[in-house]
Amino acid sequence: MKRSRIPLVTMMLCLVFFYLPIVILVVNSFNQSRFSSRWGGFSLKWYEKLFADRSIWFALKNTAIIASAATVTSMVLGTLAAFVLHRYASRLQKLHYTLVYTPLVVPDILMGMSLLLLFASMNIQLGLTTIYLAHVTFCISYVAMVVLARLQDFDFSVIEAAQDLGANAWQIATGIFLPLLAPGILAGGLLAFTLSIDDFVITFFVSGPGSSTLPIRIYTMMKHGNPPVINALSTLLLVVTFVLVWLSQKLNVERSTA
Amino acid sequence: MANEFSLEIKNVTKHFGTFTAVDDVTVSIRQGEFFSLLGPSGCGKTTLLRMIAGFEVPDQGRILLNGEEITHLPPNRRKVNTIFQNYALFPHLTVRENIGYGLKVAGTDRTTLRSEVERMLDLIQMEDHADKKPAQISGGQKQRVAIARALINKPQVLLLDEPLAALDLKLRQRMLIELDNIHDEVGITFVYVTHDQGEAMSLSDTIAVMNHGKIEQLGKPGEIYEAPRSSFVAAFIGDTNFFEGNVISVIDPEYSRMKIDGLGEVTVFNDKHIQQGSPVHLSVRPEKFQLGRDRPEDPAARLNCFEGVVEDVVYLGSHTRYWIKVGEYRVAVMKQHARFLLDEKPVRWKDRLWLWWHADDGFMLEQYHEADEELLSVPDTES
Amino acid sequence: MTWGPRTKETLLSLPSMVWLIGLFLVPTLLVFAISFRPSTPFGGVGEGWTLETIRGLANPNYPTIIWRTVWISLSTTAICLTLAVPCAYFMARAPVRWRSFLVMLVIIPFWTNFLIRIFAWKIMLHPEGLLKKFLLMLHLVEPRTILMYNEGAVLLVLVYSYLSFAILPIYAATEKFDFGLLEAAQDLGATRLRALVQIFLPGISRGMITAALVVFIPALGSYVIPEIVGGPSSEMIGNKIAQRVFVDRNLPHASGLSALLTLAVVVPMLLVLMLQRRSPSGLSKPEGRA
Secondary structure (H helix, E strand, C coil): CCCCCHHHHHHHHHHHHHHHHHHHHHHHHCECCCCCCCCCCECCHHHHHHHHCHHHHHHHHHHHHHHHHHHHHHHHHHHHHHHHHHHCCCHHHHHHHHHHHHHHHCCHHHHHHHHHHHHHHCCCCCCHHHHHHHHHHHHHHHHHHHHHHHHHCCCCHHHHHHHHCCCCHHHHHHHHHHHHHHHHHHHHHHHHHHHHHHCCHHHHHHCCCCCCCHHHHHHHHHHCCCCCHHHHHHHHHHHHHHHHHHHHHHHHHHHHHC | CCCCEEEEEEEEEEEECCEEEEEEEEEEEECCCEEEEECCCCCCHHHHHHHHHCCCCCCEEEEEECCEECCCCCHHHCCEEEECCCCCCCCCCCHHHHHHHHHHHCCCCHHHHHHHHHHHHHHCCCHHHCCCCHHHCCHHHHHHHHHHHHHCCCCCEEEEECCCCCCCHHHHHHHHHHHHHHHHHHCCEEEEEECCHHHHHHHCCEEEEEECCEEEEEECHHHHHHCCCEHHHHHHCCCCEEEEEEEEEECCCCEEEEEECCCEEEEEECCCCCCCCCEEEEEECHHHCEEECCCCCCHHHHCCEEEEEEEEEEECCCEEEEEEEECCEEEEEEEECCCHHHCCCCCCCCCEEEEECCHHHEEECCECCHHHHHHCCCCCCCC | CCCCHHHHHHHHHHHHHHHHHHHHHHHHHHHHHHCCCCECCCCCECCCCCCHHHHHCCCCHHHHHHHHHHHHHHHHHHHHHHHHHHHHHHHHHCCHHHHHHHHHHHHHHHHCCHHHHHHHHHHHHCCCCHHHHHHHHCCCCCCCCCCCCCHHHHHHHHHHHHHHHHHHHHHHHHHHCCCHHHHHHHHCCCCHHHHHHHHHHHHCHHHHHHHHHHHHHHHHCCCHHHHHHCCHHHCCHHHHHHHHHHHCCCHHHHHHHHHHHHHHHHHHHHHHHHHHHHCCCCCCCCCCCC
8 A cells, every 4th residue: 555655744844944053043043244144154152242241141050040949849849749640649739730730731920920920929039939939839740740650650569579578668768669669750850840840921921120030031132133142042952951961861761671 | 246356456556665465465355255364463464464554655566445455545435434433433422423424524414314324223223322422431432433433334355443442351252253243144244353363264265364464374273274385374373393304105095104303203184295205294173182191002093193291380279281292392282181180190391201193194394494492381389 | 846837837938938928928919908008199108098009900902911911922832832842752752862962952941041042043133134035145134134033033032931841841751652552543543643642742732831831931921031132012921010110210100010911810720720730640650740
């Protein structure tokens, strides 16, 4: 039977569509000329400019602080939520599940807007703290979903075996449960970390003076022209993305061979 | 109507990359015949079936349906329907909609469609489940729906691709009888693909045993079992013992004397007229052997008679399997028994016994491959 | 350990529930409440209740913008699904060792920073950019044509941003689809196109519904894309919310618009939930507990 070529052609077109703009961006980060359509020779000058830009370093520092803090907090809260959701099937957990699930489908702008209203009506000064609170809020759901998926194929008989051998609840949690679930929790944490680094819309609504994160800095630069330093910055962020995707795939593989 | 053959396959070859799935196969299937393609996985039987159905196009050769060439016709334009291995029922349609699908696609008017579907539901006794989805019915019921869905199109040939493989043993035996009844009732040609020799034996008018893309032997079930022509057929269908040697004399047109290396001389049926001096392999099925504590008196029995030591006895309920060391061979022997518990002196390990078989029960093989020995059952315990 | 199981469950649920109630549920309700508050000249929220905002939403500009938001989001969803189905089909039929590589290729853009992806297109669509030169070469556009700052550009970048969201769930459904069913349909006389429409598409409908939701809902709330590559004639409701917040500092008005958007998001979600309730679980297993 002859196979249609439509799927192949569509796939190829989509891949070109996905990667062409990214490739052009990366190539341009090494372009001496500031116009993307003209190749002015290889140059690292945009990278030099980028590293010399103190506002970028400042934004990077904020991003790193928020992402680390939000990741750790959401890993704890998300894992706990996933465990409870998996362990109990009560009406309370139905409500709990809805609370965990809904933030995943709410558009960013609504979440940003509602958090801004909360902070404004409570007269909380906008800054790093409010960004942290906002990030944890959406990260919990992602961590919980990833861990919950891992719990579906977790073999609970090992817990019973540990109980049978005389371990108490604390020993089971720290000695058996967490180490076995670690790849899942780490994968959730990795996702939370990436989402926190990437988030622009929610952050924009709840940030205050002096709390620019990297995406906010990129946005501000982008609003006022196409400075080629963004190409250089984007290329570096792409490298980080590749590493993170690779890491998360590796965690996936470890899980499937475990 | 003038055609004696419902389906003719002429010199069909199919490659997948460098792998030859079907290798120059020619076979003709009679009108109304229950024809089985039997072989291990990867032997090309499913590929051949898929070429008849139209899912694969042969690289070479032709396929004729009632004398008309269908080699390159797409599957939707062949008067041939298939029962798929996993039934392939449409999960989003009800039983009724599944059965009526073929007629609906053909644009049959609504009243005819409805009455035909009802007739089919009645045939497979599924009226009570007509509005259920496939996920809500049992494996055997799915099987019946798949049959009805294919038969409603009044195909000239019905193709069945391992249709019983997904069922458990008891259900398989029941469906076997049902399939047989349906074949008798509708009277169309069935082409049945299976790796299960029992299914093929009990259902078929003709069996084609396939191996490495070729038909190794074609014949009635009895012929295939009793007179295998190659080591593959002998070993794949049922169980057997192979003996290696050469023809030392041709006694008469029917019988020859053969010397088996490491055992001795025997008399064998020689319908293949194998020449004196030719190296040859002999196949003797386990149930063909006789066992006795004393040497038999009958001269016919003494022609192929050897003394051996029992190495293993495995009681299997309906019969017992013995492994007997005779010369350099470990021979598998199968015996059914009567008055088993009353038997005064049952055969035990290390007993010395006489073993013989009738000259007509040993078959010299036209083809022998050592690899086929792997298909044989091995002693359950090593000595 | 003398706590009852009930107490234990409650205590363990407390941390995440308190957090999400305080920082998700309460703020969402606040959006509706503040829609009925007056605004203060200094960008705050006044005391008392008013219908001023609701009356403000009757401004004749809004129906156009709401209509455009819905239209652009629906078009984005339709284009994404149209492209995603053949892609998913290709991925699911590819040899197994190729599949994870293809999935990776689709996932990478999905993990790439949202702003970078938009920026890449800003460069592509720039009057001096490559796309313009390419189209000029093919004589498809006039030298004066501006590719950016219109609805087309917004649509293009929205599709770019959400296409991988659409491919992944459809691929997950397609991978579980039994392609033997297509052969069965053809065996019974259906043409290939008929088999695809009657058997394949219903077979992956759950994946398509998920894909439609994960594209349509964020598209409804999009704000950065129309802000960067769109112009005044292609503003969406998200832009209006941001303008009320950052330009005129009118929080009650922004809340009113957000409340409207929330309702717009809830309607398709409930619709899908109802649809999934009604269709029996014959097609494919529901994913997880969702």
